[in-house]
Amino acid sequence: MSVKLNALVSDSYVDVSQYRDQHFKGNRYDQEKLLKQSHTLYVGNLSFYSTEDQVHEIFSKSGDVKRIVIGLDKVKKTACGFCFVEYYTRTGAENAMRFINGTRLDDRIIRTDWDAGFKEGRQYGRGKSGGQVRDEYRQDYDPARGGYDYQGCLSHKSGIHLFLLFGCTDPPGCVRR
Amino acid sequence: MSRRRHSDSENEGSQPHKRRRTSEPIEIEDRLESLICRVGEKSTSSLESNLEGLAGVLEADLPNYKNKILRILCSVARLLPEKLTVYTTLVGLLNARNYNFGGEFVEAMIRQLKETLKNNLYNEAVYLVRFLSDLVNCHVIAAPSMVAMFENFISVTQEEDVPQVRSDWFVYMVLSCLPWVGKELYEKKDAEMDRLFSQIEGYLKGRVKAHAPMLQVWTAEKPHPQEEYLDCLWAQIQKLKKDRWQERHILRPYIAFDSVLCEALQHNLPPFTPPGHMPDAQYPMPRVVFRMFDYTDAPEGPVMPGSHSVERFVIEENLHCIIQTHWKERKTCAAQLLSYPGKNKIPLNYHIVEVIFGELFQLPTPPHIDVMYTTLLIELCKLQPGSLPQVLAQATEMLYMRLDTMNTSCIDRLINWFSHHLSNFQFRWSWDDWSDCLTVDPEKPKPKFVKEVLEKSMRLSYHQRMVDIVPATFAALIPAEPNFIYKYEDESASSLPGYPASITVGNAIKNRATNEEILAILKEVPNPNQEDDDDEGESFNPLKIDVFLQTLLHLAAKSFSHSFSALGKFHEILKALTERDEGKLHILKVVYEVWRNHPQMIAVLVDKMIRTQIVDCAAVANWLFSQDMAHEFTRLFVWEILHSTIRKMNKHVQKIQQELEEAKDKLEKQQHKRQKDSGDEEDMDKNSEDEEGQLEEQIERLQEKVESAQSEQKNLFLVIFQRFIMLLTEHLVRCETGSVEISTPWYKNCIERLQQVFLMHHVTIQQYMGTLENLLFTAELDPHILAVYQQFCALQL
Numbered sequence: 001m002s003v004k005l006n007a008l009v010s011d012s013y014v015d016v017s018q019y020r021d022q023h024f025k026g027n028r029y030d031q032e033k034l035l036k037q038s039h040t041l042y043v044g045n046l047s048f049y050s051t052e053d054q055v056h057e058i059f060s061k062s063g064d065v066k067r068i069v070i071g072l073d074k075v076k077k078t079a080c081g082f083c084f085v086e087y088y089t090r091t092g093a094e095n096a097m098r099f100i101n102g103t104r105l106d107d108r109i110i111r112t113d114w115d116a117g118f119k120e121g122r123q124y125g126r127g128k129s130g131g132q133v134r135d136e137y138r139q140d141y142d143p144a145r146g147g148y149d150y151q152g153c154l155s156h157k158s159g160i161h162l163f164l165l166f167g168c169t170d171p172p173g174c175v176r177r
Numbered sequence: 178m179s180r181r182r183h184s185d186s187e188n189e190g191s192q193p194h195k196r197r198r199t200s201e202p203i204e205i206e207d208r209l210e211s212l213i214c215r216v217g218e219k220s221t222s223s224l225e226s227n228l229e230g231l232a233g234v235l236e237a238d239l240p241n242y243k244n245k246i247l248r249i250l251c252s253v254a255r256l257l258p259e260k261l262t263v264y265t266t267l268v269g270l271l272n273a274r275n276y277n278f279g280g281e282f283v284e285a286m287i288r289q290l291k292e293t294l295k296n297n298l299y300n301e302a303v304y305l306v307r308f309l310s311d312l313v314n315c316h317v318i319a320a321p322s323m324v325a326m327f328e329n330f331i332s333v334t335q336e337e338d339v340p341q342v343r344s345d346w347f348v349y350m351v352l353s354c355l356p357w358v359g360k361e362l363y364e365k366k367d368a369e370m371d372r373l374f375s376q377i378e379g380y381l382k383g384r385v386k387a388h389a390p391m392l393q394v395w396t397a398e399k400p401h402p403q404e405e406y407l408d409c410l411w412a413q414i415q416k417l418k419k420d421r422w423q424e425r426h427i428l429r430p431y432i433a434f435d436s437v438l439c440e441a442l443q444h445n446l447p448p449f450t451p452p453g454h455m456p457d458a459q460y461p462m463p464r465v466v467f468r469m470f471d472y473t474d475a476p477e478g479p480v481m482p483g484s485h486s487v488e489r490f491v492i493e494e495n496l497h498c499i500i501q502t503h504w505k506e507r508k509t510c511a512a513q514l515l516s517y518p519g520k521n522k523i524p525l526n527y528h529i530v531e532v533i534f535g536e537l538f539q540l541p542t543p544p545h546i547d548v549m550y551t552t553l554l555i556e557l558c559k560l561q562p563g564s565l566p567q568v569l570a571q572a573t574e575m576l577y578m579r580l581d582t583m584n585t586s587c588i589d590r591l592i593n594w595f596s597h598h599l600s601n602f603q604f605r606w607s608w609d610d611w612s613d614c615l616t617v618d619p620e621k622p623k624p625k626f627v628k629e630v631l632e633k634s635m636r637l638s639y640h641q642r643m644v645d646i647v648p649a650t651f652a653a654l655i656p657a658e659p660n661f662i663y664k665y666e667d668e669s670a671s672s673l674p675g676y677p678a679s680i681t682v683g684n685a686i687k688n689r690a691t692n693e694e695i696l697a698i699l700k701e702v703p704n705p706n707q708e709d710d711d712d713e714g715e716s717f718n719p720l721k722i723d724v725f726l727q728t729l730l731h732l733a734a735k736s737f738s739h740s741f742s743a744l745g746k747f748h749e750i751l752k753a754l755t756e757r758d759e760g761k762l763h764i765l766k767v768v769y770e771v772w773r774n775h776p777q778m779i780a781v782l783v784d785k786m787i788r789t790q791i792v793d794c795a796a797v798a799n800w801l802f803s804q805d806m807a808h809e810f811t812r813l814f815v816w817e818i819l820h821s822t823i824r825k826m827n828k829h830v831q832k833i834q835q836e837l838e839e840a841k842d843k844l845e846k847q848q849h850k851r852q853k854d855s856g857d858e859e860d861m862d863k864n865s866e867d868e869e870g871q872l873e874e875q876i877e878r879l880q881e882k883v884e885s886a887q888s889e890q891k892n893l894f895l896v897i898f899q900r901f902i903m904l905l906t907e908h909l910v911r912c913e914t915g916s917v918e919i920s921t922p923w924y925k926n927c928i929e930r931l932q933q934v935f936l937m938h939h940v941t942i943q944q945y946m947g948t949l950e951n952l953l954f955t956a957e958l959d960p961h962i963l964a965v966y967q968q969f970c971a972l973q974l
Contacts, residue, residue, distance in 0.1 A: 005210060005252050011505045052736045053659075053777060057636040061548040061597065064784075064821075068738065098505055099552040104601045106638065 047144035063092020075130030269315025360422035467535030541936035596633035659775035776814035
């Protein structure tokens with residue numbers, strides 16, 4: 001009879017991105033499998049002031065939220081601009097990728113990406129100063145993300161130099177936006 | 178953006194990115210698919226030359242890929258209805274070049290039509306029939322055989338004892354083809370068509386439309402009547418007929434090929450008997466046509482076609498189809514909507530906004546998830562920043578002005594849409610334009626709407642932001658700061674009976690006391706309900722719950738996570754305190770008392786408590802309808818909690834039903850296997866017998882579980898409907914004895930909330946209709962309330 005047209009089943013907003021968690025415990029195959037079945041999203045580019053309430057409100061629009069884990073600065077234990085959102089169903093997460101990813105929360109465009117699943121310890125930033133790596137060498141002034149980058153006066157250095165100097169665990173090309 | 182990124186992995190399985198040689202058949206099939214799907218899109222060449230070229234390519238490939246091409250064309254007929262005439266032209270060209278292929282295509286389409294009808298895919302069936310009818314214009318199908326098919330469809334209206342929605346649907350199917358093929362059919366077979374018309378007219382006159390009021394977005398007839406969908410379509414077709422079938426909107430590429438096509442031989446459709454009515458058939462529900470704009474609203478530029486013009490029907494159909502095809506990809510969807518062919522002759526932005534709001538407000542439920550429409554509108558604003566935001570603002574203004582007669586469910590969606598939309602645009606809005614809402618009764622729809630919008634907006638930002646964005650005159654509508662209200666806050670509460678215990682319990686929790694220790698402390702809490710010499714000690718002690726929960730939630734007030742953690746840590750104690758129904762009710766009461774300024778927190782706590790079985794669904798329903806919550810009865814958060822509770826109940830039942838089905842399947846497989854293997858070895862037989870025994874036991878247990886869950890579900894609906902009936906009857910009786918107008922804002926809210934329960938959960942409620950009718954919605958009920966039930970029944974007549 002009729003076929004499912006590949007050209008029409010495009011659902012590109014739900015596709016997995018290029019980013020892979022370098023700290024993932026397991027092989028690449030496992031990671032891919034978990035990402036494809038995941039109900040959990042990483043959410044990035046949050047303001048440091050965004051609260052769990054706000055995250056819950058917006059992400060509930062695509063499905064029932066099971067759990068939110070706010071990302072914390074490893075040293076200060078304060079919010080450092082990312083979080084994990086886990087849904088009860090895969091569909092809830094997919095609809096978030098389709099309709100909440102790339103829209104605004106607290107006036108900032110937030111980004112969502114598939115996550116292999118929250119594990120204790122993953123709620124901490126992996127930057128040398130305690131926040132996220134991307135804030136280590138951010139060039140611009142972002143008042144909602146602590147102002148200048150964590151190195152302050154070294155903000156003129158390019159991302160590659162900072163990587164070499166401070167040994168950030170994630171190379172610049174694969175930083176979670 | 179490659180659209181076929183994952184097609185490889187679906188075919189190959191283990192090696193998703195292996196490159197293949199270009200000459201392989203699968204590559205060619207993919208290419209054919211791509212060519213066919215893409216024709217009609219933006220191109221440097223004209224549509225006609227693209228179609229000509231494609232027809233040539235396909236003709237050449239027919240010897241080797243005929244079946245594939247047939248299948249692709251059948252699929253686009255079914256799945257891309259917005260490009261109908263592009264593909265009928267293509268088929269016409271192929272038929273002109275290869276008569277046999279044309280015949281095989283028609284046969285394949287008929288087979289596909291039968292399949293879709295068998296599988297309850299009624300919308301797709303309509304697209305297929307429309308495709309066939311347009312093939313008459315392309316000289317592929319002979320007009321008389323099309324008319325014969327229509328006659329068979331309309332004969333369904335003569336059937337007896339079938340649901341009205343069945344015959345409705347066949348009439349709809351025929352009428353909706355006429356904008357495309359009416360002219361041709363009338364030219365060839367006017368006598369038959371006239372007969373068909375009078376049959377349809379007779380049928381439409383006799384239709385029961387009790388369902389219509391329940392589906393209307395506005396109760397007012399002005400400025401735009403909300404017409405029942407068949408009535409509207411009939412008016413449009415009649416007007417088209419009066420205009421002698423002159424229709425100038427539909428893009429008809431086949432006209433350019435007329436000289437080629439009229440040389441082609443036509444095929445006759447085989448006689449098609451509509452399949453009989455089956456009890457499990459799910460016909461489409463009736464609809465009401467959503468209109469919010471007319472030609473006066475688009476002041477400059479092209480004129481908007483009138484509400485009874487067939488152009489209006491075709492445009493709306495096509496825009497709905499585009500959304501149906503592309504809803505998962507908002508950029509593509511927006512781009513496709515904005516590149517609608519013929520857009521220069523119509524005020525396209527107005528049509529798009531109207532169609533989108535029409536879907537968002539559709540009753541019972543929108544075709545797609547609500548948030549999709551918000552994001553789609555944002556995407557459209559990005560693509561047309563100079564024109565679309567203005568149309569959207571105009572639409573918002575109009576919707577605000579007509580709030581007084583808007584259905585409460587639709588107002589809910591408007592609140593959610595508007596607040597989410599604003600949060601993407603720094604909450605910029607001309608609030609002063611709405612200052613008329615400040616001078617009326619705050620329970621009226623307009624001030625209530627603004628209040629709820631600000632409450633939702635606050636959830637997406639913070640309290641001070643709300644103060645900043647509205648004029649000072651709006652202060653009364655700004656929500657309260659979402660702070661915890663602790664009864665035992667300080668020394669001024671020291672006279673309260675629970676105060677000493679609250680300190681002790683608080684310290685115990687902070688010092689990580691065990692559950693036993695805390696329970697021991699709570700045992701000492703005096704019971705305000707208990708008589709002094711009553712030794713029972715078992716009667717319900719609300720103060721215990723009050724002290725423990727207030728203190729615990731106060732300590733955990735920092736965030737949702739803290740509160741969830743607290744509920745989890747002290748789950749044992751909470752379960753003990755809420756063993757009885759009174760306990761469950763009281764715990765909800767306390768949650769409300771402490772968090773009444775933070776409805777969002779109340780909702781998430783109630784959700785958590787249901788999921789961890791501290792309270793049950795019926796308790797939540799009883800609490801929401803209780804006297805204590807009467808003053809909050811018209812607030813949106815109350816209804817969000819109620820519907821969320823019903824949904825959880827429904828999901829729970831579904832989950833257990835699924836487990837039961839899976840166990841039954843497993844048993845069947847096991848039995849099947851045993852029959853096949855029987856006699857192999859005694860041991861194996863014994864093992865599989867044991868396994869089967871276990872499965873049978875499991876199935877019995879699950880069966881009981883399902884029955885118990887369904888009983889709980891039925892009970893939940895009974896509780897809810899019973900409470901509605903009590904409240905509404907009370908109000909109606911009071912109004913009648915006092916000779917006061919029934920229709921207060923409270924009444925409108927309440928009766929529409931009753932409708933909302935029916936509409937939002939109609940699938941589940943259908944199962945319990947018998948009980949509902951016997952126990953609750955009897956003839957003795959006040960006619961105002963009974964009308965809601967009767968309208969609901971009319972939806973599936």
